[in-house]
Amino acid sequence: MIRILLAEDDESMRVYLARALERSGYEVVAVSTGTEAVPHIDSDRFDLLLTDIVMPEMDGIELAQLAARIAPDMRIMFITGFAAVTLKAGKAVPQAKVLSKPFHLRELVLEVERMFGSESVSGLS
Numbered sequence: 528m529i530r531i532l533l534a535e536d537d538e539s540m541r542v543y544l545a546r547a548l549e550r551s552g553y554e555v556v557a558v559s560t561g562t563e564a565v566p567h568i569d570s571d572r573f574d575l576l577l578t579d580i581v582m583p584e585m586d587g588i589e590l591a592q593l594a595a596r597i598a599p600d601m602r603i604m605f606i607t608g609f610a611a612v613t614l615k616a617g618k619a620v621p622q623a624k625v626l627s628k629p630f631h632l633r634e635l636v637l638e639v640e641r642m643f644g645s646e647s648v649s650g651l652s
Contacts, residue, residue, distance in 0.1 A: 529643055530571075533557040534564040534578040534590060535606070544577070544606075547632040553639070561585030568597050575639065580607040591620045602642050606630075 531553050535541040538559065545557040556573070558564045562584045567573070576594050578587035591603045603620055608628035626638055 528552070528554050529574045529639075530554045530556070531575045531577055531639070532564055532567055532573040532601075534559075534561055534576070534582065534587065536560060536579060536582040540579075544632075544635065547636065548577075548639070551636045551639075561587060561590035564590055565593065568594050568601075573598070573601055575602045575604060575642065577604050577606065577639075580605050581609060588620065591623060595620065595622075604638065604642070606635075 529552075531548055533541060533545055533548070533555055535544060535557070536559050541557050541559065545555045548555045556567055556571075558567065561578070561582055564576070564578070565585075568576070576591060578590055580587035587605055587607075591605070594601055594603065603623040605620075605623055605625045606628060607625065624638060624642065626635060
């Protein structure tokens with residue numbers, strides 16, 4: 528099963544995304560900040576880091592750069608509502624996928640499926 532570490536500071540968005548991904552067959556560990564995500568990256572294995580970019584304490588770009596050093600095989604996807612931040616993320620972590628808010632849950636699940644190919648199967652229709 529594909530494991531996703533979700534870092535999103537907006538509680539309702541975090542719950543919403545985690546539920547949708549779990550319903551689609553993914554295992555999700557959801558945290559509210561980048562600093563909360565770090566111990567999970569250090570101690571566990573995840574296939575994907577799905578992170579908001581603009582968060583307090585440690586932003587998603589810093590988190591992704593740290594994750595890339597600690598777990599270089601983990602894939603990274605940013606979610607953001609800020610266009611200028613999208614450009615910064617693309618330059619800082621060029622291998623990452625960026626999904627701009629607002630997006631439909633189906634779009635998120637399809638992007639995750641594209642990242643992992645036949646390894647994942649969506650339950651969302």
